[in-house]
Amino acid sequence: MVRWIIFILIYSIFSFYGYQAIKTVTKSSWLHYLFIAVAVIIAGNFIYQITSGEGRVLTPGKSYAFGFLLAFMSLNLVIVPVLFAEDIIRVVFGLYDKLVTKEVFDIPSRRKFISQVALGLAAIPFTSLLYGMYRGKYRFRVLEYELHFEDLPDAFDGYRITQISDIHSGSFDNHEKIKYGVDLVNEQKSDVILFTGDLVNNKATEMLPWKDLFGSLKAKDGVFSVLGNHDYGDYVDWNTPSDKEKNLEHLKQIQKEMGYDLLLNESRFIERDGQRIALVGVENWGKGGFKKAGDLRKASEDIDSKDFKVLMSHDPSHWEECVIHDDYHFHLTLSGHTHGMQFGIEIPGWIKWSPVKWRYKHWAGMYEQLGQHINVNRGFGYLAYPGRVGIWPEVTVITLKKGSNNA
Known part of the structure; x- marks a missing residue:
């Protein structure tokens, strides 16, 4: 009161x-x-x-x-x-x-x-x-990056990755507009689609009206996903711990039915012509008061330190705190979580600003440190404020290239 x-x-x-x-x-x-x-x-x-x-x-x-x-x-x-x-x-x-x-x-x-x-x-x-x-929350845009790696296996030269993040299906209210965004993802015709967490706001049932639509995402090497902080149901007052557990299991089952390969502190190999790259997915790990269920060591136990590695980790603070100093050298990390605060000013080559920069050092776009890259996707959906101003919903396409950037 x-x-x-x-x-x-x-x-x-x-x-x-x-x-x-x-x-x-x-x-x-x-x-x-x-x-x-x-x-x-x-x-x-x-x-x-x-x-x-x-x-x-x-x-x-x-x-x-x-x-x-x-x-x-x-x-x-x-x-x-x-x-x-x-x-x-x-x-x-x-x-x-x-x-x-x-x-x-x-x-x-x-x-x-x-x-x-x-x-x-x-x-x-x-x-x-x-x-x-x-209008702003439906201004989907495709951002393309080309990253060069000297130790990229030859068979993956030109390999295309599409990343989406932070769907937050519980906020949606316009099927036609969301379908346009989903179709835009498929139109990229990438080799693999990677979803980096926050499928829902709170409950698994929020995804049911959108399950078929997002289940239509297809790529040659499949669709892989990880959990974000909202997927665990931590922001709901559940009647019993069992109800919360059932909600998470339901969410996992929904992703399975959609054809997503959900990585829970584990890895997969994508192979071509006898060569491979490792895809690593950790559960949510966030700085501050956010859930720290991510276990980078466990997720990497089946891969070799010399493998080329793409890491999916929802919260970009994980990269700064744990990933970039890890001995395994994760070539590319894909994150989301920040939404760019859904509000800011971005004019390429001139200004890139949002209040969220006071909370996160890496809050939107591509960053490089110690020879490793992270892309922080601005998110597909929206949360709390039902809109976006200056920070538009994003579909990221990353092309991996063999060799140095000066080649």
Whole structure:
């Protein structure tokens, strides 16, 4: 109850400043009332969605309630500092007039121009977040990389890997758009498809409406997968530990029925012309409070240190903490998890920024360290905020080439 009182108090203060900006710019009373009505509806819907249903279980309804709240708060978040600064100046001028002219203390009225500037600036994040909810989350893009390795087996020169990550099927609400994304994956005609975790938000049943669609993913050497932190059901209040265990087993069974080869701290070999590369998959291992079920040593016990290795590990913090200093030298690691925070600015060759960079050193794209590479996929789906702004859903295609990059 206390947290909701605090939320309503903060929300009301922010909304008050937004209302003041609207009121200063226009004298139309119906717009004033409309703003108040929208503020009440957004807050009411958010509180209702969050407090109803299965507690922390994320649903499209909860996501949209959060999305609209985030967009509305971003509007007010820009307005507040501008009008608050103006309020300070107004009070200062009022005090000056009182002290110098000895007249009655009178605070000057708000200036229409200041409110217009505040609303104009606030419209940028507001419209961006709304765009992200309705169009941005479906702007699937294919990112292609060509990586050179001198010890790549000759038979795998030109080998194509398609990576997808973070499907989060429990958030989906548009079959046609998601089908477009799945078809885009198949259109790459890669030799293998690798999925790096977070099939669902919380429960295995979230995947059932999408099982046939994602089961249509096909590649010559198959589809392989690992688990992400959301796949374990750790963010749900289960009635019993047994229910949680059954949920995970159900998720594993669903992946099997979809034709995915789920790697649980284990490895597979992909062979061509008597040569091979090792595909290694670990369970989730995340820095901080995330699950650390990944066991790199166990996953690698059936491979040789000289094998060319592709590692699937959901959380990129695993690469920095454990992988790059391992004696086995994992040539390429594929991760996801960060989503690029679903919000940021990326202009190739100029800027690459997202708030998530303050949490993860390797948060999106390809990185190289100690002769090893990691690709952090920005994710196929979305979580919590039902949209994407600047960080679009990604299908990664990586081509392995024999030789040095200067060849």
